[in-house]
Amino acid sequence: MCEANAYLLQNGEEQLIMQSVDIVRPEKEGVYLQDIFGGQRMVRARIKEMYLVDHKILLEEEDQPS
Amino acid sequence: MCEANAYLLQNGEEQLIMQSVDIVRPEKEGVYLQDIFGGQRMVRARIKEMYLVDHKILLEEEDQPS
Numbered sequence: 027m028c029e030a031n032a033y034l035l036q037n038g039e040e041q042l043i044m045q046s047v048d049i050v051r052p053e054k055e056g057v058y059l060q061d062i063f064g065g066q067r068m069v070r071a072r073i074k075e076m077y078l079v080d081h082k083i084l085l086e087e088e089d090q091p092s
Numbered sequence: 093m094c095e096a097n098a099y100l101l102q103n104g105e106e107q108l109i110m111q112s113v114d115i116v117r118p119e120k121e122g123v124y125l126q127d128i129f130g131g132q133r134m135v136r137a138r139i140k141e142m143y144l145v146d147h148k149i150l151l152e153e154e155d156q157p158s
Contacts, residue, residue: 028094028144028147029145030094047144048144048145050139050141050144051140051141051142052139052140073139075116075117076115076117076142077114078094078096078113078116078144079093079114079128
């Protein structure tokens, strides 16, 4: 299975916010995440970078400088 | 390996633009993609949705309504 873990970058630290993420969809309010179990979450953030081979999704808060 | 294939949605059709994508990074000019072989590409598009279990990255042109 090729799901990934989603981390939110806050104050320079990466916080794990969701494991086993399957679907990632940027929306106006933030980023929608859905895991392989059907769990859903909307995060007020944007995608900073994704490393698929490392199973890692890195999000950052919207008001941070990119 | 958990790389994915990147498709660009154009006129309702999905065109395969890069295989074996490892890194995905939204930037001002578009979306930066890097494959597992080190190949790089900048696509004038935005991320529409990603399906990690299905190894699929779906991009859409920036001027299309979301």
